[in-house]
Amino acid sequence: MTNFLAAPTGLVTAGTADPATAAAHFRHLLSVETDPADLRTDMEAGRGGFVVLDVRSPEHFAAGHVPGATNLPAREINATTTASLPGDAVLVVYCWGPGCNGADKAALALAELGFRVKKLIGGFWTWRTDRHPVAKGEAA
Template identity: 40%
Template structure:
């Protein structure tokens, strides 16, 4: 029980992050990828803070009493884990978003580029096509 409760305290997913955004929950969503990845597309409303810059920038830019959620490319990348560790070292309440940018986009949530917002069709392998949530 402690193992699973610990995971839920340190992890979230695209669906929960999107719901929190829609419901006005206060947190900062941090994209820890590099510039070329950010330019390719990012989660609407995210802050770009590559992992190597967190120690220097976070204390100046993100209040310590505001929770942070980190993300990177996707499940094949541990960049969000590294970023979450950097925030934890600084004393932030932090969660890692499972699935990263990949699953955010595949689940049909808004993606931003310098040209504007894009909403892709839901991938039926990651989200139900006829429901708002997977009810899990």
């Protein structure tokens, strides 16, 4: 076992992946994640092909959410609750933030149901912290 505390130098370069491995890793991340700035850019440009899903509770959704998002709590995702979602769209899911794995659970459930899915990096916390617009109120 490496004692990282005993060797304060070289931690950044230790175990560095070769460029091809790193490229494959980051290509994969970009295929399953997006960030608030990219999401907002696509929303403001009117680009279609995606649906934003807030996978938090209805109460948290009502208190504030990404404009245009649909509320579908992660625990309620199943074949019945997703039947009306477009099968050809990318579903962008988010929960509270970096300390919450609700978006990961939702993304897994949706992928297992056959949907293409991306997680919003940083969740609603990063969306709000980055000063993107916030909508309030219950789901339609």
